[in-house]
Amino acid sequence: MDFGIKTHTGMLALMTTLLCCLSGALGKDNCDSPLVSSLPQTSFNSSSQLSNTHSPGFAKLNRRDGAGGWSPLESDKYQWLEIDLGERTEVTAIATQGRYGSSDWVTSYLLMFSDTGRNWKQYRQEDSIWAFSGNTNADSVVQYKLQQSVIARFLRVLPLDWNSNGRLGMRLEVYGCPYKSDVASFDGSSSLLYRFSQNSSQTAKDVISMQFKTLHNSGIIMHGEGREGHSLTLELHKGKLLLHIKTGKARSMSLENQNLLTLGSLLDDQHWHSVVIERVNRHINFTVDKNTQQFEINGDLSHSDTNNELSFGGIPGHGKSRTFSKRNFHGCLENLLYNDVNVIDLAKLKHHVTASGDVTFACSEPTNVPVTFLGPESYLQLPGPLPKEILSVSLHFRTWNKAGLLMTTEMYQHAGSLWLYLSEGKVKLQISKSGRILADATAGSSLNDGQWHSVGLNARRGRISLTVDKEAGSAAHASSPFHVASGNNLLFWR
Numbered sequence: 001m002d003f004g005i006k007t008h009t010g011m012l013a014l015m016t017t018l019l020c021c022l023s024g025a026l027g028k029d030n031c032d033s034p035l036v037s038s039l040p041q042t043s044f045n046s047s048s049q050l051s052n053t054h055s056p057g058f059a060k061l062n063r064r065d066g067a068g069g070w071s072p073l074e075s076d077k078y079q080w081l082e083i084d085l086g087e088r089t090e091v092t093a094i095a096t097q098g099r100y101g102s103s104d105w106v107t108s109y110l111l112m113f114s115d116t117g118r119n120w121k122q123y124r125q126e127d128s129i130w131a132f133s134g135n136t137n138a139d140s141v142v143q144y145k146l147q148q149s150v151i152a153r154f155l156r157v158l159p160l161d162w163n164s165n166g167r168l169g170m171r172l173e174v175y176g177c178p179y180k181s182d183v184a185s186f187d188g189s190s191s192l193l194y195r196f197s198q199n200s201s202q203t204a205k206d207v208i209s210m211q212f213k214t215l216h217n218s219g220i221i222m223h224g225e226g227r228e229g230h231s232l233t234l235e236l237h238k239g240k241l242l243l244h245i246k247t248g249k250a251r252s253m254s255l256e257n258q259n260l261l262t263l264g265s266l267l268d269d270q271h272w273h274s275v276v277i278e279r280v281n282r283h284i285n286f287t288v289d290k291n292t293q294q295f296e297i298n299g300d301l302s303h304s305d306t307n308n309e310l311s312f313g314g315i316p317g318h319g320k321s322r323t324f325s326k327r328n329f330h331g332c333l334e335n336l337l338y339n340d341v342n343v344i345d346l347a348k349l350k351h352h353v354t355a356s357g358d359v360t361f362a363c364s365e366p367t368n369v370p371v372t373f374l375g376p377e378s379y380l381q382l383p384g385p386l387p388k389e390i391l392s393v394s395l396h397f398r399t400w401n402k403a404g405l406l407m408t409t410e411m412y413q414h415a416g417s418l419w420l421y422l423s424e425g426k427v428k429l430q431i432s433k434s435g436r437i438l439a440d441a442t443a444g445s446s447l448n449d450g451q452w453h454s455v456g457l458n459a460r461r462g463r464i465s466l467t468v469d470k471e472a473g474s475a476a477h478a479s480s481p482f483h484v485a486s487g488n489n490l491l492f493w494r
């Protein structure tokens with residue numbers, strides 16, 4: 001008897017050990033641990049709640065606490081449920097369920113994610129915003145594996161549709177695993193210099209990978225140069241990434257030695273983008289997010305002898321290279337790996353890496369974040385009442401479209417309507433009443449170039465000014481004296 005129990009315990013211990021190590025070994029591939037069930041109530045937030053027992057903290061899968069799930073006060077498409085995972089985490093799957101013992105469930109929803117809870121990105125799949133299929137009853141769990149995993153601290157579920165004979169209600173779980181992140185922030189005048197001992201000209205293969213996030217459209221992300229005029233530069237230029245490789249010794253200015261690749265667009269959107277540069281002999285794969293360009297280096301590689309240093313975020317001491325603007329990168333770099341060496345880790349240890357200027361190892365978000373208007377029906381509405389005598393609006397926009405409405409408002413006391421819009425790539429302002437134009441102004445040109453532009457509008461007691469990119473537009477033409485003051489409901493369109 002005793003003997004039997006002992007064996008049993010021994011076997012259990014052995015099995016536990018096996019299970020431990022098995023799951024440890026599989027940890028990397030099996031990124032599917034439940035992330036929500038252990039979170040405290042304070043990690044949940046929502047647009048509203050039907051009652052205290054319907055609060056978002058009850059939205060955990062298979063739980064029956066409170067009213068058995070979250071339900072918002074109103075069932076409409078302006079509701080959301082938010083989860084704070086505590087730190088940036090890799091999310092690979094999501095599962096939903098209706099509210100326990102009710103006829104409340106969500107039949108389709110969108111997913112958004114964010115690092116900070118302020119600047120959100122839509123989950124996309126197959127190149128469009130992805131609507132997930134939800135539930136058809138209160139109890140069955142519908143699980144969905146994400147085609148691309150998401151790295152985020154905050155997740156938001158936006159119900160699109162729900163049981164027509166019930167309310168909007170849900171419980172959920174998300175699955176994933178910890179995400180290791182080493183970040184460095186550059187302020188536009190700082191950089192990191194990495195000195196290494198390997199002879200890179202003699203390695204057959206080089207791999208550089210990183211993620212970056214910025215609101216600034218230009219700046220040098222990486223630069224290395226050799227004694228013989230050979231150089232490698234990765235630069236963000238007007239929202240696109242340029243990879244410039246110069247080879248060889250002879251005729252260093254000749255075009256044969258110049259290699260320029262361009263990838264991506266609108267990358268200065270304060271969301272993470274990944275870059276991978278792989279070289280095998282003369283062959284280069286340059287990957288930005290999901291797009292890869294394959295390329296064969298022109299020119300003589302045999303003299304491509306580097307100084308065994310690479311700089312990140314800028315060119316320290318304003319390098320010898322004259323091909324590039326001297327603008328430093330302003331933003332965050334994450335998980336910067338050069339041939340499997342974690343450069344940011346080394347920088348933290350001040351080991352082989354020297355920082356110049358202000359480099360910090362955290363990524364803070366600017367106070368202003370952009371919003372994207374994805375379709376002609378999307379707009380933002382600011383409810384009134386606004387100050388009556390003064391209208392002062394400033395905004396930044398970017399678009400590839402030649403025409404579109406930026407803002408409109410009805411003026412105070414039926415004085416007319418104000419329209420601020422883009423037409424033929426110019427910003428136009430028009431104030432009209434009963435089909436009669438009271439004032440108009442135009443500023444800027446070719447503004448539909450995908451770059452950020454600023455617009456300022458100031459109206460006060462019959463005077464109105466319009467500025468684009470800090471330059472005043474044509475003076476407003478008033479066909480008759482008019483009274484400018486804003487009314488209710490300022491609307492912003494794209």
Ligand SMILES: *[C@@H]1O[C@H](CO)[C@@H](O)[C@H](O)[C@H]1NC(C)=O
Pocket residue numbers: 042045046
């Ligand atoms: C919940 O969301 C609301 C609205 O966005 C916000 O004002 C509030 O601070 C959030 N609460 C928590 C605990 O994050």
Ligand SMILES: *[C@@H]1O[C@H](CO)[C@@H](O)[C@H](O)[C@H]1NC(C)=O
Pocket residue numbers: 197198199
């Ligand atoms: C780098 O190459 C030089 C010349 O080819 C050689 O003398 C040196 O030992 C090499 N260094 C390393 C670390 O391989």
Ligand SMILES: *[C@@H]1O[C@H](CO)[C@@H](O)[C@H](O)[C@H]1NC(C)=O
Pocket residue numbers: 278279280283284285294
């Ligand atoms: C580039 O990618 C292709 C396709 O994945 C692969 O076959 C090739 O080996 C890669 N080349 C380099 C230089 O990494």
